[in-house]
Amino acid sequence: xxxxxxxxxxxxxxxxxxxxxxxxxxxxxxxxxxxxxxxxxxxxxxxxxxxxxxxxxxxxxxxxxxxxxxxxxxxxxxxxxxxxxxxxxxxxxxxxxxxxxxxxxxxxxxxxxxxxxxxxxxxxxxxxxxxxxxxxxxxxxxxxxxxxxxxxxxxxxxxxxxxxxxxxxxxxxxxxxxxxxxxxxxxxxxxxxxxxxxxxxxxxxxxxxxxxxxxxxxxxxxxxxxxxxxxxxxxxxxxxxxxxxxxxxxxxxxxxxxxxxxxxxxxxxxxxxxxxxxxxxxxxxxxxxxxxxxxxxxxxxxxxxxxxxxxxxxxxxxxxxxxxxxxxxxxxxxxxxxxxxxxxxxxxxxxxxxxxxxxxxxxxxxxxxxxxxxxxxxxxxxxxxxxxxxxxx
Amino acid sequence: xxxxxxxxxxxxxxxxxxxxxxxxxxxxxxxxxxxxxxxxxxxxxxxxxxxxxxxxxxxxxxxxxxxxxxxxxxxxxxxxxxxxxxxxxxxxxxxxxxxxxxxxxxxxxxxxxxxxxxxxxxxxxxxxxxxxxxxxxxxxxxxxxxxxxxxxxxxxxxxxxxxxxxxxxxxxxxxxxxxxxxxxxxxxxxxxxxxxxxxxxxxxxxxxxxxxxxxxxxxxxxxxxxxxxxxxxxxxxxxxxxxxxxxxxxxxxxxxxxxxxxxxxxxxxxxxxxxxxxxxxxxxxxxxx
Numbered sequence: 001x002x003x004x005x006x007x008x009x010x011x012x013x014x015x016x017x018x019x020x021x022x023x024x025x026x027x028x029x030x031x032x033x034x035x036x037x038x039x040x041x042x043x044x045x046x047x048x049x050x051x052x053x054x055x056x057x058x059x060x061x062x063x064x065x066x067x068x069x070x071x072x073x074x075x076x077x078x079x080x081x082x083x084x085x086x087x088x089x090x091x092x093x094x095x096x097x098x099x100x101x102x103x104x105x106x107x108x109x110x111x112x113x114x115x116x117x118x119x120x121x122x123x124x125x126x127x128x129x130x131x132x133x134x135x136x137x138x139x140x141x142x143x144x145x146x147x148x149x150x151x152x153x154x155x156x157x158x159x160x161x162x163x164x165x166x167x168x169x170x171x172x173x174x175x176x177x178x179x180x181x182x183x184x185x186x187x188x189x190x191x192x193x194x195x196x197x198x199x200x201x202x203x204x205x206x207x208x209x210x211x212x213x214x215x216x217x218x219x220x221x222x223x224x225x226x227x228x229x230x231x232x233x234x235x236x237x238x239x240x241x242x243x244x245x246x247x248x249x250x251x252x253x254x255x256x257x258x259x260x261x262x263x264x265x266x267x268x269x270x271x272x273x274x275x276x277x278x279x280x281x282x283x284x285x286x287x288x289x290x291x292x293x294x295x296x297x298x299x300x301x302x303x304x305x306x307x308x309x310x311x312x313x314x315x316x317x318x319x320x321x322x323x324x325x326x327x328x329x330x331x332x333x334x335x336x337x338x339x340x341x342x343x344x345x346x347x348x349x350x351x352x353x354x355x356x357x358x359x360x361x362x363x364x365x366x367x368x369x370x371x372x373x374x375x376x377x378x379x380x381x382x383x384x385x386x387x388x389x390x391x392x393x
Numbered sequence: 394x395x396x397x398x399x400x401x402x403x404x405x406x407x408x409x410x411x412x413x414x415x416x417x418x419x420x421x422x423x424x425x426x427x428x429x430x431x432x433x434x435x436x437x438x439x440x441x442x443x444x445x446x447x448x449x450x451x452x453x454x455x456x457x458x459x460x461x462x463x464x465x466x467x468x469x470x471x472x473x474x475x476x477x478x479x480x481x482x483x484x485x486x487x488x489x490x491x492x493x494x495x496x497x498x499x500x501x502x503x504x505x506x507x508x509x510x511x512x513x514x515x516x517x518x519x520x521x522x523x524x525x526x527x528x529x530x531x532x533x534x535x536x537x538x539x540x541x542x543x544x545x546x547x548x549x550x551x552x553x554x555x556x557x558x559x560x561x562x563x564x565x566x567x568x569x570x571x572x573x574x575x576x577x578x579x580x581x582x583x584x585x586x587x588x589x590x591x592x593x594x595x596x597x598x599x600x601x602x603x604x605x606x607x608x609x610x611x612x613x614x615x616x617x618x619x620x621x622x623x624x625x626x627x628x629x630x631x632x633x634x635x636x637x638x639x640x641x642x643x644x645x646x647x648x649x650x651x652x653x654x655x656x657x658x659x660x661x662x663x664x665x666x667x668x669x670x671x672x673x674x675x676x677x678x679x680x681x682x
Contacts, residue, residue: 043607046507180652207652211611213602214405216397216526217647224394237509237603244601248520248527249397268511269603271518 032075033068033339035060035329036095038088038116039107039131041080045235048108048263051318052130053078054304056105058296058319059326061303069333074326077101081112088112089119096125102339103128103329105322108235108263110134110154110183117147124341126348128329130322133157133258134186138370146345148365150325150358150372151317152259154183157280158190158231160378161256162198164278165229169254175203175227177218177242179210179234179260187233187258203227210238215245223251232257232277239277240269247273254278262315267383274383278391281381282373283320283358286310286389296323296357311386321373324356328364328372396526398643404532404601406639407539410632411594412616413623414543415587417631419471420620421550422563422583425479425486427470429494431613433588435606436497437463437595439505442512442604460592466497467588471581494613502606514600535597536636542590543632550628559583622662624675634673638662 037056039049056076064073077099081088088107095101096119103126106113113132120127121142129137129149138149165171176191178184188205195202203225206218219242222230232242232255239260246253257279267274285297300319301307313319331354333339336347348365355361364372380391412434416426427433440462445455474489516534520527550556561569562579570576595609602608615638623634638658645657665673 042502042507207650209654212646213598214401214643214646216401217394217643218650220394220397220647237605240603248529250520250522250527264508265510269509271511 031072033070033072033333034075034077034099034101035326036092036099036101036104037076037078037107038081038091038095038104038112039078040083040109040112041078043083045083045108045263048131048315048318049080051313051315052105052107052322054300054307055130055319055322056326058299058303059323059330062299063327063330069330070337070339074330081107081109083107083109083112085109085111085115089115092116092119096120096123101125102333102341102344105130105325105329106132106137108132108318110137110186111181113137114182118142120146124345126329126332126341126345128325130325131318132183134183135190136182136186145370146341148348148370148372150328150364151321152280152282152373152378153371154186154258155190155193156371156375157258157378158187158194159197160280160375161231161258162191162194162200164280164380165231165254165256166198166200168278169229169256171200171229171254173201173203173226174229174231174256175222175225176205176231176233177215177222178205178207178231179238180207181210184233187231191231208234208238208242210235212238213241215242216249219245219249219251223249223253227253229253230255232279233260234258235260236262236264236266237269240266240274243270243273243277247271252276259317261383262317262381262388264315265386267386276382278380278382280378281388282317282377282379284379284381284388284390285313285316286387292355292357296320316388320357324358324361324372327356328354328361394526394647396524397528398640398647400523400526400528400532402640402643403536403636404639405598405642406636407536407632408594408598408635409612409616409619409638410623410635411539411542412591412612413620413631413635414546414628415590416617416620417623417625417628418546418587418590419580419583420625421628422559423475423479423580424563425475426490426617426620426625427467427475427493427584427587428487428490428613428617429466429470429474429497430587430591430616431609431611432494432497432501433463433466433591434595434598434609434612435501436466436609437592438512438599438604438608439501439606441596441599442510443505446510446512456596459596460589463588463592463595464585467584467586468581470588471584475584476577476580498606498610505604505606507606509603509605512599512604517600529601531597531600538593538597539635540632542593543628546586547628618659618662622665622672624669624672627672627674630672630674637673 041049060074079091092104106129108131110132127147133152133154135155138147204222208215255277257277259279261279331351332347335350336343353362381388415430420426437459440459441455444450445452474493475486478486516531517529562576566576619635619638623630645654
């Protein structure tokens, strides 16, 4: 049992000096301005994390080529949250306390972002959401709010979904089929409010677990209640199961969806009926005439050889939102003249005009408005041959 | 509505039963179980996808090879994760097989990738209408395969020489050894069979859902609950419990909504086990001193 003897003085000395060396190495690396990223890099939502990483990576390259921020280069430090709120919280704490990031960028999952935001507010480090749309992420009721977002907002998306269903399908009695988590709840409230504002009744509200494989029972109840349109909220896997279940039922009801289907190979998973689902996006490369979109797509292909066609940038919202968010964050740091959390937070309010990928931002943030994008920036899309294309009526 | 509850409940239920039957087989022979069963479900689906879709081999060959792959994994589990501990009189195989499942899950995550993919099947393309509900032909095949396999295993155990050998090992390994039965090989065979059953479940359910590295995890947990509920020593009990579980699950989801599914289903299991502590058809083990 010699391996369980008390540690020798020598070993303690070696360990201590190694720790000291680590501390010194960390201090030296502080030359860069570090941006933290907490997103799903594995599991069902992994493709969304990849898209966000690419958007940030490209923006950082552009910013660093022009001298970085405050004369220092930007550096991305990414952590996998496995779509799990408690892992996201651990990762965010580690990034803020140990790595010393200037801001934390979030991922696709609303439950994870909802768990991180209170920590960001408490530690006074900006949180920047490039994807998760839960209303409460930015409208969190904190007196001192550090959560910003360059993405869709459920409450506004839900208004857009209702307006689209009424305009496109003449919906009179829509039903809801929502994932049973914080994101689903956020939309349940949003859709209820939006329907009430539009003076429409609801045929019913049905929930499913993300691991459910057969949604026929829930959908049957909506059908029996007389639903004439469905609002779908869920990530790509379960969304595909909803479409397959509709197929099995032979129920050709129009489906107007939040942007879950964009998170993966929806058309492969859901089959031919995938094209019938119309879903909201903030950005699409396909059919985008702006020169900036073409330039960014070329730059992406050059930086990431794995991107060969439009189909490889299918969660374009993740790339575009993260790309614009990173540039806006750099502008906020520059305006703050510091990497201290409270100053960077106020720096967001000082951003003037920035010609971004999604649009030209003009004073995107204020103390009352922590969301840079709104309904005017939403587009309705569908899958066609593996690509996400805008719906043309 | 009733048709869809029946089809979906019997389909999923027979798959729970099939995986649970795998627990039963090894338990009956060796008193141990492979807690990596859920991961083997994933392994079967992922291997079939890799061989049949990625490499483009003919599907029948891909399916057979996928099952052989599962059987080999079963042998590996027995040889590396169960036997070494049992021989030392340790119960650490419990944790070792759980760990083996986690290792397999993560290996699949790295090799197969993170994205869910679709396993095409001619039986899951166009739904057919039965009593007003649309079902894929595969959904009808699944319970048939499940019940036929369960019946076959029950027959083998009861009626054939091999079955007698298995039962002899189960009743008294030392006596069986004295009678010239190769106990080690018999237990290894049981593990291979058990993993193959899980593989069959994986192949059958994959086209209905999607192939992903997380496909089998929840399945394995539910199947173990089913095995305990049915009485892990009884093949018939396990299959019946699987069907019952599937039907209650589908019924609760259809009537109360899936928010309440796990709550109700597991409460029913607790109640059932309180009333029948050895499972629906299980018998209390008698220790002869």
